Amino acid sequence: MTPNTGTYVSGIGHGILILWALIGGFFLRANDPLPLQSTEVSLMSSEEFAALSLPDASPDVPTEALEVVAPEPEEAAPEIAPTVEAAPEVLEPAPALEPEPEPEPAPAIDVPDDAPILPDPPSEQASTAEPTIPEAEAQPEQAPRVAPIPAPAPEPDAEISETVTPEVVPDAEPEPEVEVVVEEAPATAPQEATTEIVTEAEKPSAPTESVRPKSRPKPQTRVAETPPPETPIVPADAVADAVASALAETTFAAAPAPAPAAPTGPPLTGGEKDALRVAVQQCWNVGSLSTDALQTTVVVSVNMSRDARPETGSIRMLSFEGGSEASAGQAYEAARRAIIRCGANGYDLPAEKFAQWQTIEMTFNPEKMRIK
């Protein structure tokens, strides 16, 4: 018995339907613009939003530092205290915070035998006038307008840290039945820094207007203070993402060591990427870079551990653009320091998306930071 044309058409049609059910999600996902919105809603809590809204938490608030950058020249600004001279040397052999598991071997002294020998300075000249030699320790006097961050020491009540940590003090009256030892810890706060260069000429001699607060770095998804609805908005492909994420977690649970060749699961939302970007740029200090290094864009790759800390040994420069190898080296070192410093306590990355951020390529583009 030979099937007729209707049987062929029916078979092919059913086959297409089955294929579409299996692989159609890929096409929908590729063209669907919804994932960013829906994922942000699901991940942004009111506490996080409140934290982002805190002015002190904003990493892009240069106003205080700018005040330091350009005080008025006519003002009798207080000179920087000569802490260098006055600071008493108190070298107490305090124990290390973290005992070094493997102390670094003493670097080999590479002091060349034929080190340059300085010629004697110009001899005291028999000038026609009385030569007057000042005190050997004469130091440049601090100008009324001083360095951007002149403060030689952190605030007395706050230690320097990359993250804002509220002060923790022992409870005055701890619960008797609950023996909770609360270690006293001082408050910490990030150091002040500026992201703009304002010259004396550009800064008027007297304030002409009040400081205008700067807008937040990126528009964040605004979440109402009310609790989220019982039934969250689910995008069309959320089910597929959730299945992929669950599969990824299952895979990690079964074999935690191996890493997938390609990231799977839901991608990071725009807000999550912004949070990472803001966290890194807080520590990207270009103040000590040369003008050549400020012309150089470097791409740096870093592998992350599951606790969202950068694996220091994995950091490497992939490419650079706009400068020499030497300037690229300086730019890379600054980028490397930024990644390590601000990642010391782990970046705020969603653990369930580890596969997405296991390897990160960061492009450090100093175009906005150049001396103009």
Added chain:
Amino acid sequence: MRLLKALTLAILCLGAAIPATAQERSGPLRIEITEGVIEPLPIAVPTFIAENPAAQEYADAIARVIAADLTGTGLFREIPRDAFISRITSFDSTIQYSDWKAINAQAVVTGAVSAAGDGRITVKFRLFDVFADAQLGDGLQFGGSAGSWRRMAHKVADAVYSRITGEGGYFDSRVVFVAESGPKDARLKRLGVMDYDGANVQYLTDSSSIVLAPRFSPTGDRVLYTSYETGSPRVFVLDVGTVQRRALDLPAETMTFAPRFGPDGQTVVFSLTEGGNSDLYATNVNGGGIQRLTSTPSIETAPGFSPDGSRIVFESDRSGTQQLYVMPAAGGEPTRISFGQGRYGTPVWSPRGDLIAFTKQNEGRFHIGVMRVDGSEERLLTASFLDEGPTWAPNGRVIMFTRGTQGAGGEPALYSVDISGRNLRRVQTEGPASDPAWSPLLQ
């Protein structure tokens, strides 16, 4: 069958598209960082180790000079010593990176000083990149007489600065200037030379005649300046080592002023006024005639060479107001490069060759500014009642200039500023000072 073929083709196309779609989702996470922070780099400079008792008096002093050099740039912030967790007990001891990370030190300079019986001392140092857990560059040592201990400290600071920033240092350099004294209407002036930070002042001339605009030679061993000791302004050259001076071989009946060496150390370009008209001329410092570079009825002055010696920048009022021009070193048609509001003067070419510093007067205020050699990207760095006479640090990163204060008791003083416009600082001098000129790095 045709329908079957079409469906098969469509399925194959879909199959080919699937990997491409998946590829878009593969690869590492990519982000771009475009906004960083500008803050001094925290650096720790523990007291150097005195390797013998005779070196004790230098160990701490050298470390203090190094720290002052670095923090004076505005690019570094010294961590107070009482914040240190680790102490350096030996030059060969291993530093505990975790201890320095805990106090946010990003670089640590360790060193040692030894003094020999013949009055010579040796200074050696190491630089550590704390967050790289590694030494930055090799250890280095300098030797010299005990009297030059500040120079050795400056050299260590230059090396540290260069390794961290990637730019050359400028600490082991000197500045020649005009030291002033007396009332404002009867000021006495003499030439002085000092370390870049104001230390080790020596005077090169007495105050019997007015001296102006000293300028170092490219090797730093000679100084050109203008003196009124013959009654009218004349260009002199002075040997810094012997303090011997002589007038250049120029026409005696003219007034010559505003001299500056060419990069070859032999050519001198200057202004010459004859019959009420000032033009630019060139000559050899050892004599041999003069060469006229400009010939206009306007006032041309303040000439200066580009680092390669191919061009000269100068100021002229040929357009009716004081502006900046660039022309070939042998003379020729000049190109005006300043077009902003106000008057421009005293141009100086950066040692890097990329910028020209100048004095600008506009709306009753004086500014020190920089612009590209084609006149673009003009930036004003300072503003005050009187700022004038910029001179470049050997690395082209810092400018020193004269700032005058208003009133009968007003006095000039020397200031320095970074080319970013930050880190304005007063250079300490014994008294009023003006007309600074920075030397190249000492050899």
